[in-house]
Amino acid sequence: STSEAPIVIVGTGLAGYTLAREIRKYDKSTSILMITADDGNSYSKPILSTGFQKEKTPDELVQFQADVMAERLDVELLTRSCVTGIDSESKQVLLDDERVSYNRLILACGASAIRLNLSGDGLKHVYSINNLMDYRAFRHALVGVDRVAIMGAGLIGCEFANDLRSGGYNVNVIAPSESVMPGLLPPIVGDRVIQSLRDEGVCFHLGVVVERIDETSDGLSLYLNSGEILEVDRVISAVGLRPNTVIAAEAGLDVAHGICVNRRLETSLPDIYALGDCAEVDGHVLPYVQPLMSCARALAKTLTGEPTDISYGAMPVMVKTPCCPTAAYPPPADVHGSWHVERASEDIKALFRGDDDKLLGFAITGEFMNEKQALTKELPPIHN
Numbered sequence: 231s232t233s234e235a236p237i238v239i240v241g242t243g244l245a246g247y248t249l250a251r252e253i254r255k256y257d258k259s260t261s262i263l264m265i266t267a268d269d270g271n272s273y274s275k276p277i278l279s280t281g282f283q284k285e286k287t288p289d290e291l292v293q294f295q296a297d298v299m300a301e302r303l304d305v306e307l308l309t310r311s312c313v314t315g316i317d318s319e320s321k322q323v324l325l326d327d328e329r330v331s332y333n334r335l336i337l338a339c340g341a342s343a344i345r346l347n348l349s350g351d352g353l354k355h356v357y358s359i360n361n362l363m364d365y366r367a368f369r370h371a372l373v374g375v376d377r378v379a380i381m382g383a384g385l386i387g388c389e390f391a392n393d394l395r396s397g398g399y400n401v402n403v404i405a406p407s408e409s410v411m412p413g414l415l416p417p418i419v420g421d422r423v424i425q426s427l428r429d430e431g432v433c434f435h436l437g438v439v440v441e442r443i444d445e446t447s448d449g450l451s452l453y454l455n456s457g458e459i460l461e462v463d464r465v466i467s468a469v470g471l472r473p474n475t476v477i478a479a480e481a482g483l484d485v486a487h488g489i490c491v492n493r494r495l496e497t498s499l500p501d502i503y504a505l506g507d508c509a510e511v512d513g514h515v516l517p518y519v520q521p522l523m524s525c526a527r528a529l530a531k532t533l534t535g536e537p538t539d540i541s542y543g544a545m546p547v548m549v550k551t552p553c554c555p556t557a558a559y560p561p562p563a564d565v566h567g568s569w570h571v572e573r574a575s576e577d578i579k580a581l582f583r584g585d586d587d588k589l590l591g592f593a594i595t596g597e598f599m600n601e602k603q604a605l606t607k608e609l610p611p612i613h614n
């Protein structure tokens with residue numbers, strides 16, 4: 231019967247490991263099985279884009295090896311094991327040629343880097359960095375070269391631009407947007423970040439895209455749709471993440487942008503839950519640490535007998551560009567209002583106020599960062 235089956239958690243990223251740790255606060259005895267496609271080592275993903283500033287090698291970014299995690303959390307851990315399907319009728323997950331029963335199943339399977347469909351024979355030098363194993367491969371590939379192009383000017387592209395520049399690399403950023411982090415920052419603040427990165431020596435090619443990457447005798451040629459050709463050694467693709475929803479969708483779970491769950495983190499099928507980058511929680515896909523921590527705390531209570539709904543406050547995003555410290559909370563897409571901008575020398579405070587003058591979003595840099603907490607308090611919570 232499945233009543234003796236374990237709680238099965240798919241994924242050992244911050245979502246999976248935090249959930250297991252939270253469950254163990256309330257319940258020391260229920261068996262927990264964690265399954266991960268990667269090596270299961272624990273690490274803090276946000277640190278990947280600060281490796282050079284912190285002068286850390288990939289090995290130094292490992293917090294605990296997989297076997298140490300398994301022991302500390304008192305869980306059974308299957309590493310390098312890919313879940314290929316879910317049979318919700320028999321309450322089993324499918325590994326290649328094996329079936330594992332679950333009592334409750336939690337999907338914490340993250341998101342995957344979007345890959346652009348480019349032409350050329352240099353594509354094997356294009357790296358997406360969404361876990362420590364990716365990062366290790368990338369750092370290895372940097373040895374002995376010094377020119378890096380970054381495709382994408384979102385949060386991750388900008389953070390890597392700053393970090394690689396700190397590491398002494400020549401950095402070119404190429405993106406179709408006219409400013410940086412367009413989903414997060416109003417252009418006036420994005421332009422401020424660009425200026426700071428330019429002052430550090432980063433080159434920007436905005437409003438253009440890469441069409442082709444060819445290998446040359448001493449590196450790569452990147453062909454931009456503007457006609458320009460850039461000569462570099464390695465390329466980072468940071469053009470966005472897509473929640474991992476395929477297995478969930480195939481099993482018949484409701485999926486929109488992410489795996490749909492309600493405020494109790496329940497999917498559309500019984501005894502299956504989701505959290506972290508793979509989940510769309512009550513309509514919100516928030517691929518950041520703070521929301522997944524809230525979810526892990528609430529879900530641990532639910533799974534141990536105290537049904538608990540998550541309640542999101544307003545959670546601003548910190549941009550880890552030390553040359554221009556920035557925090558932002560973009561206003562919801564469907565609200566009316568306007569941006570109000572204040573400057574102090576180079577620094578900017580942009581406040582988005584609704585028609586009734588209420589604060590609905592903000593973006594601040596530099597010395598205005600000390601207003602982050604006060605501004606966050608003034609924002610309406612996502613859930614009341």
Ligand code: FAD
Pocket residue numbers: 240241242243244245246265266267268275276277278279311312313314338339340341359360361386474477505506507508516517518519520522548550
């Ligand atoms: P992941 O860490 O992606 O874990 C997914 C897990 O699922 C992995 O263990 C994987 O092996 C496993 N898995 C997937 N599919 C399967 C399968 N079929 N079978 C078995 N296992 C599977 N957020 C912030 O809040 N602040 C920041 O400053 C910040 N900086 C970031 C910097 C970078 C460079 C990146 C890439 C992200 C950053 N983020 C930041 C986002 C944050 O790191 C993520 O939201 C968070 O780490 C997601 O954790 P997760 O556990 O949901 O997913």
